[in-house]
Amino acid sequence: MHLTLEFAGGAELLFGKQKTHPVDLPESQTPWTIRTLLVWMRDNLLRERPELFIQGDSVRPGILVLVNDTDWELLDGLNYQLKENDNILFVSTLHGG
Amino acid sequence: MHLTLEFAGGAELLFGKQKTHPVDLPESQTPWTIRTLLVWMRDNLLRERPELFIQGDSVRPGILVLVNDTDWELLDGLNYQLKENDNILFVSTLHGG
Amino acid sequence: MTNIVRNHSLSNAEVQRYSRQLILSDFGVHAQERLKDSSALIIGCGGLGSPAALYLASSGLGRLGLVDHDEVDMSNLHRQIIHRESTVGKTKVESAQLTCSQINSSLKIDTYNLLLTSENILDIVKHYDVILDCTDNVITRYLINDACVLSHKPLISASVIRFEGQLTVWNYLEKNGPCYRCLYPQAPPAETVSTCSDVGVLGPVCGTLGSLQALEAIKLLTKIGDVLCNRMLLVDGLSMSFRTIKLRHRQPTCAVCGTNPSIVDRPAPPPAGQCTNDQPCRKNVL
Amino acid sequence: MTNIVRNHSLSNAEVQRYSRQLILSDFGVHAQERLKDSSALIIGCGGLGSPAALYLASSGLGRLGLVDHDEVDMSNLHRQIIHRESTVGKTKVESAQLTCSQINSSLKIDTYNLLLTSENILDIVKHYDVILDCTDNVITRYLINDACVLSHKPLISASVIRFEGQLTVWNYLEKNGPCYRCLYPQAPPAETVSTCSDVGVLGPVCGTLGSLQALEAIKLLTKIGDVLCNRMLLVDGLSMSFRTIKLRHRQPTCAVCGTNPSIVDRPAPPPAGQCTNDQPCRKNVL
Ligand SMILES: [Zn+2]
Numbered sequence: 014m015h016l017t018l019e020f021a022g023g024a025e026l027l028f029g030k031q032k033t034h035p036v037d038l039p040e041s042q043t044p045w046t047i048r049t050l051l052v053w054m055r056d057n058l059l060r061e062r063p064e065l066f067i068q069g070d071s072v073r074p075g076i077l078v079l080v081n082d083t084d085w086e087l088l089d090g091l092n093y094q095l096k097e098n099d100n101i102l103f104v105s106t107l108h109g110g
Numbered sequence: 111m112h113l114t115l116e117f118a119g120g121a122e123l124l125f126g127k128q129k130t131h132p133v134d135l136p137e138s139q140t141p142w143t144i145r146t147l148l149v150w151m152r153d154n155l156l157r158e159r160p161e162l163f164i165q166g167d168s169v170r171p172g173i174l175v176l177v178n179d180t181d182w183e184l185l186d187g188l189n190y191q192l193k194e195n196d197n198i199l200f201v202s203t204l205h206g207g
Numbered sequence: 208m209t210n211i212v213r214n215h216s217l218s219n220a221e222v223q224r225y226s227r228q229l230i231l232s233d234f235g236v237h238a239q240e241r242l243k244d245s246s247a248l249i250i251g252c253g254g255l256g257s258p259a260a261l262y263l264a265s266s267g268l269g270r271l272g273l274v275d276h277d278e279v280d281m282s283n284l285h286r287q288i289i290h291r292e293s294t295v296g297k298t299k300v301e302s303a304q305l306t307c308s309q310i311n312s313s314l315k316i317d318t319y320n321l322l323l324t325s326e327n328i329l330d331i332v333k334h335y336d337v338i339l340d341c342t343d344n345v346i347t348r349y350l351i352n353d354a355c356v357l358s359h360k361p362l363i364s365a366s367v368i369r370f371e372g373q374l375t376v377w378n379y380l381e382k383n384g385p386c387y388r389c390l391y392p393q394a395p396p397a398e399t400v401s402t403c404s405d406v407g408v409l410g411p412v413c414g415t416l417g418s419l420q421a422l423e424a425i426k427l428l429t430k431i432g433d434v435l436c437n438r439m440l441l442v443d444g445l446s447m448s449f450r451t452i453k454l455r456h457r458q459p460t461c462a463v464c465g466t467n468p469s470i471v472d473r474p475a476p477p478p479a480g481q482c483t484n485d486q487p488c489r490k491n492v493l
Numbered sequence: 494m495t496n497i498v499r500n501h502s503l504s505n506a507e508v509q510r511y512s513r514q515l516i517l518s519d520f521g522v523h524a525q526e527r528l529k530d531s532s533a534l535i536i537g538c539g540g541l542g543s544p545a546a547l548y549l550a551s552s553g554l555g556r557l558g559l560v561d562h563d564e565v566d567m568s569n570l571h572r573q574i575i576h577r578e579s580t581v582g583k584t585k586v587e588s589a590q591l592t593c594s595q596i597n598s599s600l601k602i603d604t605y606n607l608l609l610t611s612e613n614i615l616d617i618v619k620h621y622d623v624i625l626d627c628t629d630n631v632i633t634r635y636l637i638n639d640a641c642v643l644s645h646k647p648l649i650s651a652s653v654i655r656f657e658g659q660l661t662v663w664n665y666l667e668k669n670g671p672c673y674r675c676l677y678p679q680a681p682p683a684e685t686v687s688t689c690s691d692v693g694v695l696g697p698v699c700g701t702l703g704s705l706q707a708l709e710a711i712k713l714l715t716k717i718g719d720v721l722c723n724r725m726l727l728v729d730g731l732s733m734s735f736r737t738i739k740l741r742h743r744q745p746t747c748a749v750c751g752t753n754p755s756i757v758d759r760p761a762p763p764p765a766g767q768c769t770n771d772q773p774c775r776k777n778v779l
């Protein structure tokens with residue numbers, strides 16, 4: 014399954030400073046969800062300091078997850094079933110002023 | 111054929127101050143182009159002072175036409191063949207400072 | 208001036224001064240009157256607070272409150288355009304007040320040269336119609352959010368770092384908008400929090416976001432346009448890209464604005480205690 | 494300051510002052526040095542020129558040119574945040590220079606209190622690395638465009654009216670970017686041209702667009718990020734929507750930047766003569 018992963022607000026610093034990552038997930042018996050995507054990302058994209066991105070089975074506090082620019086809370090959160098060509102954006106919250 | 115027409119930069123003032131107009135064009139033997147769309151707009155949407163929007167068979171100088179956010183000059187201009195659900199944006203150039 | 212209706216309370220000098228706003232369709236004299244009768248509180252007179260204060264002071268707003276506990280430093284001047292070389296060493300609120308009053312001597316300005324705490328914030332926030340969060344640290348952002356929810360005030364929040372900015376309006380009751388805690392029930396771990404002092408920020412990014420805060424404040428106070436509520440604007444200055452994301456509604460489980468809130472009398476610290484390194488750890492003051 | 498490389502020409506005071514920019518990854522001391530060695534010309538010290546000048550003056554730019562032929566009027570102050578009540582009646586360039594020098598006494602400032610014409614513009618533009626069009630009328634926009642194309646200067650152009658703004662970079666040669674005439678070979682009919690005096694403008698909209706002009710200038714001069722070329726940003730402050738449209742490339746048929754240009758020695762009036770009503774008709778001065 015093809016997805017576009019995007020990172021903003023500094024989250025990209027954990028992913029080689031690259032803001033956009035087109036990825037192809039391998040075929041799977043069970044449907045891909047954000048929960049399983051996070052595991053895949055930890056194993057395949059996130060090489061250093063995973064605790065700055067993932068906490069337990071979710072993202073760490075202070076990171077918003079957007080599916081096609083919509084807050085994952087308006088969808089099924091971790092259980093959202095990914096669809097072909099979805100855009101998943103991870104935004105780290107800024108605090109400077 | 112369903113289209114979304116949008117107006118910005120003051121062009122909306124000629125179209126009832128409404129920035130977005132979803133429209134359905136009637137079936138046609140020949141394919142719809144921006145050239146024929148402009149005629150349809152003059153007859154169906156543009157009630158007053160058409161010369162402030164249309165000049166000859168095109169838009170007046172100072173109005174940009176965008177097809178799905180791309181300058182019509184990169185497409186076929188007046189001869190661009192409209193496709194279902196195209197977004198056509200008419201932007202009047204601003205000059206204030 | 209022609210075509211200005213006469214049933215209003217503006218003086219001729221005000222009509223002249225604000226004429227370029229008055230003639231705006233969707234604005235007019237009545238929006239200008241509402242602005243004159245309104246007040247706004249800017250918390251943080253730094254990178255964001257500078258343009259926000261300058262534009263609100265210019266606009267014809269009636270009263271402006273300015274909060275900061277810091278003094279102007281030379282390293283502020285690359286982005287904090289309300290301050291001057293001559294005000295380095297003065298308090299930021301005094302420096303900002305000076306510039307605002309030079310632009311608009313009719314504006315009433317209240318200054319608060321203090322560190323906001325859960326003890327003092329409610330007493331300040333209650334005197335204003337809208338609050339602008341222009342601060343630079345996580346703890347104060349939770350504090351301001353809680354105070355705004357408890358006081359039923361809309362909160363226009365912006366933040367910047369490096370080349371990026373974020374903007375939204377929290378606690379906009381008319382549209383059931385979420386609060387900061389609805390989105391961020393838990394504070395981020397301290398080691399993930401960067402500040403402008405740590406990693407820098409480019410001045411015009413502050414200018415863009417701070418101006419947009421003033422714009423939202425004017426729209427909100429005059430009741431024109433669509434307030435940026437249930438949405439967040441993400442700005443990336445390096446690529447010059449702008450993106451609006453759709454946010455969740457108010458959360459029934461929220462600790463402060465939910466149906467069974469645990470924060471009821473005064474603001475509370477965020478659940479996961481942490482401090483920023485931009486200023487002394489503030490855990491103790493909350 | 495730690496981690497700042499030493500092979501640079503900045504003084505300790507400069508390193509301190511601009512530290513929050515220096516520490517930016519993608520920026521650093523060498524970008525700051527380039528900024529110090531650079532110059533920018535702001536044409537129009539009004540709604541857009543105010544924030545653009547303030548942010549460029551603050552940034553550590555070496556030299557800033559300011560052009561305007563007007564005097565500060567009370568009706569400017571609702572949006573032109575570089576001016577003061579005390580400078581009403583003074584020339585705008587003098588008023589702007591005063592504020593910029595108060596913010597940054599190291600900045601060299603050249604002022605041009607004059608109306609630009611096809612006779613004098615080339616002699617001014619040639620002294621600067623980048624030009625910012627912050628003017629308020631069609632005729633001057635063509636004039637500036639032609640001068641920039643003939644002088645091979647990038648042109649950062651913004652415009653505002655009511656609640657809207659537009660921004661792009663013209664004549665960006667590195668990317669074969671179009672010029673103003675490539676997009677607008679013909680000037681609009683006079684009756685379709687509105688000005689801020691006619692229909693008004695909201696101050697923070699100027700603040701947003703002017704700040705973004707300063708941002709593009711800094712990126713362009715320091716060679717960081719993606720310049721807004723072949724693209725145009727459309728801002729609608731009322732709905733808080735931002736949209737980037739994709740523009741045509743440089744047009745071979747363009748009268749000034751094309752393969753067989755008719756405008757070769759000095760700027761020409763736009764083909765369809767017209768004048769704005771914001772100032773005396775300028776057809777005669779071209
Ligand atoms: Zn809440």
Ligand SMILES: [Zn+2]
Pocket residue numbers: 671672673674675676743744747748749750751
């Ligand atoms: Zn050209």
